Amino acid sequence: MQQIPHTYQTLYSELAQRSLDGSFASEFNVDGRFIAAEVKGRRYWYFDLPDGQGGKKRTYVGPVDDPEITKRVETFKDLKADIRERRKLVSTLVREAYLPRPERQTGDIVQALAEAGFFRLRGVLIGTVAYQCYPAVLGVRLPGTAMITADADFAQFHSISVAVDDQIPSVLETLRKVDPTFREIPHQADGRFTTQYASRSGYKVEFLTPNRGSEDYGGRPTPMPALGGAAAQPLRFLDFLIYQPIRAVLLHGPGVLVNVPAPERYAIHKLIVASRRRMDDDGTAKSRKDRAQAATVMEAMIEQRQTEDLADAFMEAYDRGPAWKEAIRKSMDQIEEGLRQRIRSALSEGIRKLERNPGKYDVEERPAVPPR
Structure with a gap:
């Protein structure tokens, strides 16, 4: 798998922080704007929001000489400026780092x-x-x-x-x-x-x-x-x-x-649901997609040396009972052999680092049964 350059990982971290800040700061629809209008010799703030039909809806906010209201307006200006910057970050991450957008x-x-x-x-x-x-x-x-x-x-x-x-x-x-x-x-x-x-x-x-x-x-x-x-x-x-x-x-x-969901939980959950799909045409296709996503996330976590997190989630699911074990085993056996071996080897290593016994979790690659 190809790693995303560190520069873009840093940009993503900045976007995440700005998005968190913005989620607390946003009180008005960012598609609108504040307007100062004079009425009978006194200036008031109004909020104009497009109505989607070429017009606008105007809402009264309060007097311009009220410092608390004007401070709110200035904060909104900062928020809109930050949203423009966030859009640029998103565009950069999609166009230059080739990260997916919905x-x-x-x-x-x-x-x-x-x-x-x-x-x-x-x-x-x-x-x-x-x-x-x-x-x-x-x-x-x-x-x-x-x-x-x-x-x-x-x-x-x-x-x-x-x-x-x-x-x-x-x-x-x-x-x-x-x-x-x-x-x-x-x-x-x-x-x-x-x-x-x-x-x-x-x-x-x-x-x-x-x-x-x-x-x-x-x-x-x-x-x-x-x-x-x-x-x-x-x-x-x-x-x-x-x-x-x-x-x-x-x-x-x-x-x-x-x-x-945490990626390790997402991967293990996909292993479980993949083996429990209805086996009509639609269910078979979804099962393949589930296994593909599970294997891809596990492989990525292994390459990023996050095997202990993956192993911990794997053991938690495996310990939940026979239905969970059987579902995991069935899906693991259907992953392409080379990748399956790498996943099982990494899980075994992660389980040992967590001071548990890999032998209890069926992660050792089983030898193929010779044809009779």
Whole structure:
């Protein structure tokens, strides 16, 4: 794998910090601007926002001679200037460092949910859109063939959704600001709830939450108080994936600050779900894509000498029970032989460094069974 030059890794770190600062500083839509207008001999601040139809919506802000309000206006000017600089950083990382950016609709959807507060409320971006963040996070270029997607998946622990005592605006209205054709898809098990939204073009957005109980609960939607009217589909193994996520920047617009799974958890989770797909044509293709992403992230982490983190996540999943072990074994056996040997060797080394016994984790390459 080709490493991303250190200069661009530094630029990405700067973008991440600026994006974090911007997420705290933004109080007004950055597409608008403040205007000072005189009314009856006194000057007032107004905020003009384009209405999308060639006109503008004007909102009263306060008197110019109020120092606190004028300070807010000046801060906004600094924020807009910083957003221009962030856009330049994103453009440089995409054009010169060849880092991936999402297609426009995906980026707009993630940005809209970010601005609505989804990530502030500890939501996590998962799936292939999250995978697009890992080249910058890991400092290596990953194959682009495993980055194509026509949907976006978001997850949150139900316990967090209840505990934060806050909520984002309506998910449906947020999505319709991106594409007015988005509609709710009533859940098959209970039409009162919605976990999926789809546009006329077929683009899907889905909300998920871990299922730690019986498989019986997997078919029932879970109400999510923080998610602006959306429910979530419970899934097995998801609690492992979204535990202790990391911050990353999706290279869209001025950079979108998101929470994504730790790369080691993403890789091991993909091994697990790859072996549990339905084996029709669609499921087979998704299974191959899952394994490709898992193997690529593991290989990148090994090259970046992050084997202990990878080994720690591997052991945690392996120790969770027979179903987890079998799923991991099945997917590992289907990875191309040379790469599989490198992964198992690195895992064995990482497990030893963590003072555990690799023999308990089936990471030694098994000899091929000779034909009879």
